[in-house]
Amino acid sequence: MEKNTIEKLKKKIQTFPDEPGIYQFFDTKKELIYVGKATSLKNRVKSYFIGKRTSRPIEQMIHQVASITYKQTDSVIEAIILESNYIKKYKPKYNVISKDDKSWNYLVITKDEYPLVIPIRQHELKQKIEQEIKKEFQYVFGPYPGLAQKPTMKVLTKLFNLSTCQKNKKAKKQKKPCLYRQMGQCLGVCTGEITSAVYKQKVIKPLVTFLRGGKKRLLTSIKKNMQQAAKEKQFEEAARLRDQLHNLQKIQDVTLINKSFFETEETNTQEFITKIEGYDISNLGTTGKVGSMVVFVHGEPDKTQYRKFKIKTVEGQSDVDCLDEVLTRRLKHNEWKYPDLFLIDGGLPQVNRIKKVFKKTGIQIPIIGIAKGSDRKKNEIILGTTDREIIKWVYKHTK
Numbered sequence: 001m002e003k004n005t006i007e008k009l010k011k012k013i014q015t016f017p018d019e020p021g022i023y024q025f026f027d028t029k030k031e032l033i034y035v036g037k038a039t040s041l042k043n044r045v046k047s048y049f050i051g052k053r054t055s056r057p058i059e060q061m062i063h064q065v066a067s068i069t070y071k072q073t074d075s076v077i078e079a080i081i082l083e084s085n086y087i088k089k090y091k092p093k094y095n096v097i098s099k100d101d102k103s104w105n106y107l108v109i110t111k112d113e114y115p116l117v118i119p120i121r122q123h124e125l126k127q128k129i130e131q132e133i134k135k136e137f138q139y140v141f142g143p144y145p146g147l148a149q150k151p152t153m154k155v156l157t158k159l160f161n162l163s164t165c166q167k168n169k170k171a172k173k174q175k176k177p178c179l180y181r182q183m184g185q186c187l188g189v190c191t192g193e194i195t196s197a198v199y200k201q202k203v204i205k206p207l208v209t210f211l212r213g214g215k216k217r218l219l220t221s222i223k224k225n226m227q228q229a230a231k232e233k234q235f236e237e238a239a240r241l242r243d244q245l246h247n248l249q250k251i252q253d254v255t256l257i258n259k260s261f262f263e264t265e266e267t268n269t270q271e272f273i274t275k276i277e278g279y280d281i282s283n284l285g286t287t288g289k290v291g292s293m294v295v296f297v298h299g300e301p302d303k304t305q306y307r308k309f310k311i312k313t314v315e316g317q318s319d320v321d322c323l324d325e326v327l328t329r330r331l332k333h334n335e336w337k338y339p340d341l342f343l344i345d346g347g348l349p350q351v352n353r354i355k356k357v358f359k360k361t362g363i364q365i366p367i368i369g370i371a372k373g374s375d376r377k378k379n380e381i382i383l384g385t386t387d388r389e390i391i392k393w394v395y396k397h398t399k
């Protein structure tokens with residue numbers, strides 16, 4: 001690459017936006033030789049021309065780059081999707097050469113009754129023969145170089161109400177609502193409130209459109225369905241679609257490492273609601289009572305902190321007494337960091353009993369109860385606190 005060409009490219013890069021998107025490197029024959037994604041197009045492309053180069057093929061062959069173009073996207077996740085589509089369509093030689101089984105990922109959608117969305121690494125996919133892939137998966141999206149699986153799945157789950165309830169066959173058989181259902185984020189796979197056909201229509205189909213790069217088409221479709229639902233007085237569904245439309249439009253301000261997407265805009269409760277402990281009692285007969293503790297940190301389940309308590313002192317079936325025992329025992333574990341909020345599966349009797357337990361031990365942490373409504377479809381929120389900011393946060397996240 002001539003010094004004059006380098007200077008021209010550096011000058012052009014200064015005009016690139018500080019926004020997410022993909023960048024494309026072309027050689028002197030105007031052949032696309034590499035495509036990459038970026039959270040900041042300007043900073044990422046500039047990095048190729050400063051500092052020490054790594055062993056990556058494209059950085060070693062940067063002298064072959066004669067021109068650079070870019071396509072800006074509304075979000076990083078859309079940049080990831082666009083990069084994947086370009087790699088699959090054009091097969092740029094330096095993308096193919098640098099292909100690494102450890103960093104190339106795919107998203108697959110299974111053929112289950114209620115399809116699962118699963119991130120899978122290339123080497124895992126390679127181990128399956130073509131017939132197995134066709135048998136197990138309805139769709140395979142990718143490759144996604146360097147995909148951050150956990151935050152990506154977090155974004156997609158929130159955007160499309162993805163469910164994992166179908167993994168727990170025992171809970172599904174009992175039709176017991178999962179915590180996400182109680183918080184209004186699951187559409188009811190666990191409780192049998194949504195059929196397989198409707199789940200595929202409301203959840204999987206929009207996701208597929210999005211992963212194919214059809215965000216604009218998807219937004220138009222959601223808006224049309226929202227208006228139709230409102231016209232037919234299906235207000236709950238219209239509200240769900242309204243929120244989905246808002247969230248899809250909002251991801252233009254979000255990157256995969258930006259937590260603001262998962263935090264409320266209206267209050268500053270994100271500063272103190274970072275850890276939540278949830279409690280539930282399972283009655284498996286008079287001698288088989290178990291208390292479960294689940295933990296969420298920054299909106300994500302932390303299974304390393306999950307605990308089970310075998311009930312020791314309660315005779316008969318009394319959720320109130322069982323919760324009393326479980327919370328009393330939990331509070332004795334000073335080595336377990338206290339949460340910012342206690343979430344109880346139960347109504348006013350349960351919440352009031354736990355407030356008494358807390359009063360005895362001098363604990364001043366907000367308690368919220370989630371009780372099943374009379375029709376078992378609409379949950380009732382029991383406020384065990386008068387803190388306005390906490391109340392705002394609760395209704396924001398349980399609407």
